[in-house]
Amino acid sequence: MQPSPPEKGVIWEELFFDLAFVFALTQFSRMLHGDHSWAGVGRVLLLFVTVYWAWAGTTIYTDQRNVDNALDRAGVFALGLGSLLLALMIPDAYGERGLLFAGVYLAMRVLLAALALGTPHGWRSPVLRAYGSGLVAGPLQLAGGLLHGTTRIVLWSIAVLVDVVGTTVTRRTLAQVRVRPLHYTHRYGLLIILVLGESVIQVGMVAVDEPLTVARLIAIIIGYALVCALWWAYFIYGVRTFRQAVQRTAEQADIRRSVMVYGHLLFSFAIIMIAVGLAEVVTDPIEPLGAGEASMLFGGAALFLTTFAQTHWQIHRQVAWRRISAGVLCLVLLPLAPLMPALAALAILLAVVAGVSVLEEIILHRHPAASRVRANEDEIGGDPGTADAGPVVGN
Structure with missing residues (x-):
């Protein structure tokens, strides 16, 4: 088990990244406002977990890295753009914008993986191995975006399950990561x-x-x-x-x-x-x-x-x-x-x-x-x- 990295405060880049996430929150509220049924709640939750997982992956990355260089800073900005685009797709994610929603999500996960490869551990990075489930969930999301109706919902549900269960399956790998409390x-x-x-x-x-x-x-x-x-x-x-x-x-x-x-x-x-x-x-x-x-x-x-x-x-x-x-x-x-x-x-x-x-x-x-x-x-x-x-x- 690696020791905890030296403490640091929340950085400006992270706060800027969060601005796009706020927009996504307003979209989820709008969807729930329009449909209070169990099915409506389920559809919103499915999208919320997807966007939340992208946020959580970015959080663990910025915790492990000192994002004080141009490459990492640009990476965080690009992830913020991804969050903004996801938010724009949310209202019609189960309609015509489903493929765009899935494509943006996959791009964010690929970008996170690429940034993790730039760490000293490279392919052996515990963060990459522990949160690499997005590279499985992302293609499932993309496949769902190509289809419609119940099939899309089923594939996206499986993708979300892969992400959520992935942290349990990779428990030993996660144990190698010590965050800044x-x-x-x-x-x-x-x-x-x-x-x-x-x-x-x-x-x-x-x-x-x-x-x-x-x-x-x-x-x-x-x-x-x-x-x-x-x-x-x-x-x-x-x-x-x-x-x-x-x-x-x-x-x-x-x-x-x-x-x-x-x-x-x-x-x-x-x-x-x-x-x-x-x-x-x-x-x-x-x-x-x-x-x-x-x-x-x-x-x-x-x-x-x-x-x-x-x-x-x-x-x-x-x-x-x-x-x-x-x-x-x-x-x-x-x-x-x-x-x-x-x-x-x-x-x-x-x-x-x-x-x-x-x-x-x-x-x-x-x-x-x-x-x-x-x-x-x-x-x-x-x-x-x-x-x-x-x-x-x-x-």
Whole structure:
């Protein structure tokens, strides 16, 4: 196992690369807004995993390389262009632009492989061997782009499965890669910031074209508070624990795979679902939500909370009962949401999501030892403002 590379901060090139990814997020929200059915969610998820995997591959590459030379910098810019083109193809990916979508994805994976070949290890690069699944998934995507209908969906599903399962199959190779814990978790934290920001944009885009009634203004305020509650849950009770797990565990590859890659895939998609639900509430806050809209809002919150429980189990082997209970409560409330005004349903959801963090704070302050642990962690050199109660309060 190679030692962890020297730490570094997130670089400007990576932030520039993320700009194109933000555009892709807006396209996924648009697709979900247009089709709330299970089939619609499945089609969006299929595309989202593909784009997310390209982002994750770029993240591991920039973590392993000091992108301070013209070639690597140009490579990151080219990958950003690929993300922009993927985003442009998303609305009609199951139609006329399917082949273009698949072609751009394959080109991005080939470019990543070519950049990895430029590392000192060349063909033996653990990054290339571990994330080379894209060179298998890419041609499958391309074959699907040449076909239509169900056949395309089946081939693209297999391609996504190859990418997702590939990190498990190549577990031994991944174990040879040690990431920079602060940089790596910062990248995924920035991903969550981007998705949360897209939620705010969704609310604003809906509200700006509608009359600003009292009910709609209240819906905007509660919706923004819900986004803040999601931020609080992740950045106060999550991100520091994730960084410490990546930094301290001997099985770093397992934590990266289960908590960072898979976990943040679910975190991100859950927030996109919530954003779609928020847009529906702001559109008509007095009328009840439809079943599909309620599923987006309450189902997304349940997915977010239970993903927290899953990551907590992966790190600590402890059941996060409060997160699980809150997630189950969201599912229990889901069929009740269409029976009340959308504004009332949103307020109840905010109480559930924010209530978990409030409960964590109460428990934390009742245990002085927990407070001392968090204070000590803040002094050790973690991210400002991302203190985490982690293993003490049980997430």
